[in-house]
Amino acid sequence: MRVAVIGVGLTKFGEHWDKSFTDLFVEAGVRAIEDAGIDGKDIEAMFIGNMSGGRFIDQEHISCLIADRAGLSPIPSTRVEAACASGGLALRQGVMSILSGFHDVVVVGGVEKMTDIATERTTQILATASDQEWEAFLGVTFPSLYAMIARRHMHEFGTTREQLALVSVKNHRNAMKNPYAQFHREITVEDVLNSPLVADPLRLLDCSPISDGAACLILASEDKAKEFTDSPVWIIGSGQASSTIALHDRKNIVVQEATIHASREAYKRAKKEPKDIEVAEVHDAFTIGEILAIEALGFFKIGEGGRATEEGLTEIGGKVAVNPSGGLKAKGHPVGATGVAQAVEIVLQLRGEAHGRNTNADVGLTHNVGGSGGTSVVHIFEKG
Amino acid sequence: MIPRFWRNIRYRYNLIATKCETCGEIFFPPRKLCPNCRRRGKLVEKKLSGRGKIYTYTVVYNAPLGFEMQLPYIIAIVELEEGVRVTAQIVDCDPDDVHIGMEVEAVFRRISEDGEAGLIYYGYKFRPVKEGGDGHEV
Known part of the structure; x- marks a missing residue:
């Protein structure tokens, strides 16, 4: 399979009190259209990742709203939701619409506006990605689910508190070179270990922040892409899988089963193996999330992700550069935008345009997770 | 949200699960469909x-x-x-x-x-x- 990415656009991630939901989306969308060198009339359809416009800003019918404000009516616009994996799923819908022959040029967007409300409310909304009646009802928060995974990972494999902290340290360092990142602040292991407890053993600096932001991609069919560019980045693999919504229903919580299934499909479609991946943007909503990802994606054996991180194998210049953008941890995590923003970073990496953090990679991967691992979506990209 | 709470009272207050008589697996929260056996499953209540x-x-x-x-x-x-x-x-x-x-x-x-x-x-x-x-x- 081959689908071209001919344009990318991103807003800076962070607390945008002066910008609305649609301001953010339009900003990212215009950048992507200008980057692609296309005109609005070339676009045939839109797929938008958004987790909870209804609860964050009291707005549903996001698909129509965005097509309207982007001046793209009457093209069909579809919102896709799978909690924090909404963006990755929107990308997959866009890819499938092109591979099916239904469309030749589509917009894939992701957007979330999370800072218009109080933090306690945001925590409650994010918890809706868990099982509302049998987890959230009992006082479960999102960090608490990942904390229970971390505790078990430490218990079974000897993963250390310091190894988790090193994920955050690396991602903050990478974000220093990313102008779109929410945080430009280097941190140390001690900073992480001294930050306030959120859900033991996870501390504040193990957790991705609350962010506003939007990201956008322009996808084109192989034939159509030639009209706009000689060297697109190709999406060559896509995979998606589901697991149980509640963490307690999984036989083994220290292995991200949905990611194993999703990546197996993506590798097969791309005719690639884990060892072929040179750069990856993975779902580090919490530091333990990156450890789970690099194990389930096959970069390292199950249980060895912590040690691999400690040995520097996931640094830029290491065995596989993981989260050169700064990841969700330091770049920011506007939930619906994240999966699309990951793809933007991989496209910049493969074009050699990730200034200051280039990995000189030819093959890259994105990994986007919904909930505590209930949905996983993986895409594989290759330089044109 | 009162009906939503009320519907689960019986299971929440008494820790009542369901057991699939086909494969033997127990589910709590109770499931109405066995994910292993699907339509071949036969679910009965079981107190934990x-x-x-x-x-x-x-x-x-x-x-x-x-x-x-x-x-x-x-x-x-x-x-x-x-x-x-x-x-x-x-x-x-x-x-x-x-x-x-x-x-x-x-x-x-x-x-x-x-x-x-x-x-x-x-x-x-x-x-x-x-x-x-x-x-x-x-």
């Missing part, structure tokens, strides 16, 4: 003992709305004697004492409430099993 061990846990320091007054509180996944796992708070236990493998038993407790004059939600929590204790309450 309420005794088990902590599989993993965390101590929560940032609460969602409605739980602020309980901070810090322990959330755990408990593996019950029947092999099924359930998420719940651990009470009557110092956060410094909780550990993987700790033996616990279900108790009936207040979970949260809808403000000062709203509905009070009850359900199960778990507490450490004391030597010579009188067993479970649920």
Whole structure:
């Protein structure tokens, strides 16, 4: 399979009190259209990742709203939701619409506006990605689910508190070179270990922040892409899988089963193996999330992700550069935008345009997770 | 949300699971469709003992709305004697004492409430099993 990415656009991630939901989306969308060198009339359809416009800003019918404000009516616009994996799923819908022959040029967007409300409310909304009646009802928060995974990972494999902290340290360092990142602040292991407890053993600096932001991609069919560019980045693999919504229903919580299934499909479609991946943007909503990802994606054996991180194998210049953008941890995590923003970073990496953090990679991967691992979506990209 | 709570009272108050008579697996929360056997499954209700061990846990320091007054509180996944796992708070236990493998038993407790004059939600929590204790309450 081959689908071209001919344009990318991103807003800076962070607390945008002066910008609305649609301001953010339009900003990212215009950048992507200008980057692609296309005109609005070339676009045939839109797929938008958004987790909870209804609860964050009291707005549903996001698909129509965005097509309207982007001046793209009457093209069909579809919102896709799978909690924090909404963006990755929107990308997959866009890819499938092109591979099916239904469309030749589509917009894939992701957007979330999370800072218009109080933090306690945001925590409650994010918890809706868990099982509302049998987890959230009992006082479960999102960090608490990942904390229970971390505790078990430490218990079974000897993963250390310091190894988790090193994920955050690396991602903050990478974000220093990313102008779109929410945080430009280097941190140390001690900073992480001294930050306030959120859900033991996870501390504040193990957790991705609350962010506003939007990201956008322009996808084109192989034939159509030639009209706009000689060297697109190709999406060559896509995979998606589901697991149980509640963490307690999984036989083994220290292995991200949905990611194993999703990546197996993506590798097969791309005719690639884990060892072929040179750069990856993975779902580090919490530091333990990156450890789970690099194990389930096959970069390292199950249980060895912590040690691999400690040995520097996931640094830029290491065995596989993981989260050169700064990841969700330091770049920011506007939930619906994240999966699309990951793809933007991989496209910049493969074009050699990730200034200051280039990995000189030819093959890259994105990994986007919904909930505590209930949905996983993986895409594989290759330089044109 | 009252009907949504009311529908689950029977299962929450009594720890009633469902068991698939085709494959033998027990589900809590109760499922109406066995994911292993699907249409070949035959689900019947089964009351759980309420005794088990902590599989993993965390101590929560940032609460969602409605739980602020309980901070810090322990959330755990408990593996019950029947092999099924359930998420719940651990009470009557110092956060410094909780550990993987700790033996616990279900108790009936207040979970949260809808403000000062709203509905009070009850359900199960778990507490450490004391030597010579009188067993479970649920």
